[in-house]
Amino acid sequence: MISVIMSVYNAEKYLSESIESILQQTYRHFEFIIINDCSSDSSLEIINKYGLIDNRIIIVNNSTNLGLTINLNKAISLAKHDFIARMDADDISIKDRFEKQINFLENNPDIDVLGSFCKDIDEEGNIISDRTVPIANSEINKLIHIINPICHPTVVFRKNKLQELGFYNEEYKVVQDYDLWLRCAAKNVKMYNLPEFLLKYRVNDGYHSRKSWKYRMTDLKIRYYGYKKLQLPFYKRIYLIVPVILGILPSWLYKLLKERDFRKTT
Structure with missing residues (x-):
């Protein structure tokens, strides 16, 4: 259940x-x-x-x-x-979302965090774009220091496995999901994304306001401590500059980049 x-x-x-x-x-x-x-x-x-x-x-x-x-x-x-x-x-779950996710988790007891692809929709519910993410745990871990590899509202996870991590860090009011996935990766908690579109993800003006400097500084802080937990080599920590770059981009360019979404898989 x-x-x-x-x-x-x-x-x-x-x-x-x-x-x-x-x-x-x-x-x-x-x-x-x-x-x-x-x-x-x-x-x-x-x-x-x-x-x-x-x-x-x-x-x-x-x-x-x-x-x-x-x-x-x-x-x-x-x-x-x-x-x-x-x-x-403000999101919409596809009718068989839970059925597919629970079946997968029951058949794959080694997976503890399960997300999926999703469709970005506008305020009227029109589909803007497809949002795809890395699928296998190895792909997620390979990219996790660069981008957030899981769409937060698509997730189902095992409560008992994440309990030892303390679930969400209440120090962070935003980007709390990325912090949790970084801690999962550091503790070898296995994550996976079903390559199916199981949720419609609302993208509105409030979503694009995440470009705010305060939001980006929280992102940077989470990356900094996450990289330490992952024990990343220093040359990979260059991606600490990602939140800074996104913070100084013009709004129109930031919006364009988000619509193109570089998490797409092949």
Whole structure:
């Protein structure tokens, strides 16, 4: 069985579609933990509506805004099942996403973190591009010091295996997934991406605002400590400059690079 975890903050525009994409999964055996992080829009009303019609939904209503990272760990602490599935409040899971991921994990007990390809969509749900990532664990480890090789919202992972890593580092409010994958690689936790498009990933103006300097400095810090944990040779640590370069690029060029997405595999 799966524990699906979702943190929600002012997501009313896409929330219903996102929740329904989980409730309509072909794999039916899950609990769905939704944390409302003090939304000021109608998000809580939407969550409560679905909570009344589906008893698999567990609603947590924060009294103060905690942010994504803390909420993820909070949801994991409440999860009853060993498989933890990530979901964002503006994305759409393909109907057989969980069925395919659970079948793979049950047949491959050596894999602890499982992602997939995804489709980037705009605010209206139109497909912008295909987002592909390295597939095998060896390919992920080969590229992990250069780029984030896993699309965070596509992930299902084994709770007991990542528990020893402390799950997400609450020091980081952004890029928390990249920090976790770097720590997984350093501890030889095996990761894999299914070469199938199992999620529609929302890309909007807020997504491109990640070019902010504060975001990039967090990325740099995570890379710095991640490289140390991986014991990378110094010549490979040149990729510490990647966040800096992205931070000084003109917005139009940054957006173009993100749309082309250099994680694509052949």
